[in-house]
Amino acid sequence: MSRRFVRRAVRFAAAAAIFIAVMIVALAWLLSAVVGEQVLAAVVPAIAVFIGLVVFSRLIRGVGRAAAPLGDLIEASERVEAGELGVQVAVRGPGEVRSLARAFNAMSARLAESTEDQRRLLADVSHELRTPLSVIRGNVEGMVDGLYAADRHHLEHILTEVDQLERLIEDLRTLSLADAGALALRREPVDLAALARDAVAGFEPQAREAGVTVTVDAADVPTLSLDPRRVRQVFANVLSNALRHTPAGGRIEVVVKSGADAVEVTVRDTGRGMDAEAAAHAFDRFWRSSDSSGAGLGLAIVRDLVEAHGGTVTLESRPGAGTAVRCRFPTHSAGQGGIA
Secondary structure, X not given: OHHHHHHHHHXXXXXXXXXXXXXXXXXXXXXXXXXXXXXXXXXXXXXXXXXXHHHHHHHHHHHHHHHHHXXXXXXXXXXXXXXXXXXXXXXXXXXXXXXXXXXHHHHHHHHHHHHHHHHHHHHHHHHHHHHHHHHHHHHHHHXXXXXXXXXXXXXXXXXXXXXHHHHHHHHHHHHHHHHOOOOOOEEEEEOHXXXXXXXXXXXXXXXXXXXXXXXXXXXXXXXXXXXXXXXXXXXHHHHHHHHHOOOOOOEEEEEEEEOOOEEEEEEEEOOOOOOHHHHHOOOOOOOOOOOOOOOOOHHHHHHHHHHHOOOEEEEEEOOOOOEEEEEEEEOOOOOOOEEO
16 A cells, blocks of 8 residues: 555656646747737746645645544554554545555554453463462372371372363463464374274273263275374364263264365264354353363364364354264375475
8 A cells, every 4th residue: 555655646746747847838838929928027937936826735735634644643553552552543534544544443453352362361371270280289288287198099189180280281382383373283194084983982981981972983084194193182172072061871973974075073962052152152262151161272272273284163052952063174185294
């Protein structure tokens, strides 16, 4: 926009100069033919002054139209610099100035939103870290004071909280790498159906303890170029989330099938489901329903990891009808390997 504005300003100035010169020459020629050169010598200065005044008045009007909105932009920029984020200006003036005002308003709004997201993220991270640390500190202090015995039971409790901290830190690291575009994928040929069976097998003890049946229906699918560690993380997060929200006697079904241009993985549970608002925020970081015990990062990480592979994630859920999370991994990269 700035280059276009400069070009238009230069063209306008050149056209104005040429127009004034042509008009003066034409008037001089006309007057010389009508009144003679002696009279012309006396009249030309007055004509030049008149034309100059007209041009000057037009320039003053143009500058005045642009100066007021540009002043608004300067004032708003100073307010943003002082920390007043989200400032908006009136969209007025010449076309280029209006475009500048709209761009400033969009930038200011995004800056305010990003700052608010960072503040909320910091508060959420602090809360999630504080809980397991408080449990660990309470148990250790109890052992030091002789209130608790340093036995297997209490040590296992501490170890569980340490594992929770480790998972949270790893999740935050994954999200940070995804935001920075630095999430490296160590791709290799992967059988997604076999990977699904292994993931389900790893959750069978946890599912038995919760009284939930987990089945897998994995047909033969083409070999894909994927990062197996990251895809296992996708399965782990989706299955863990499904187990957390499926009551005893419920069922979780994992289906892997090949489509026209992608291999589709669907994890469907018979849990309590989500309402429209919860489903709309399911992939938001640290968002969770009032009855959820997780950190609110699992599905956000699933989305980032699947999208890093060039795929997509969708979620379907209704209250009382369970939830289905569908991950699509494109087949166009089948057979490719290496590091992306």
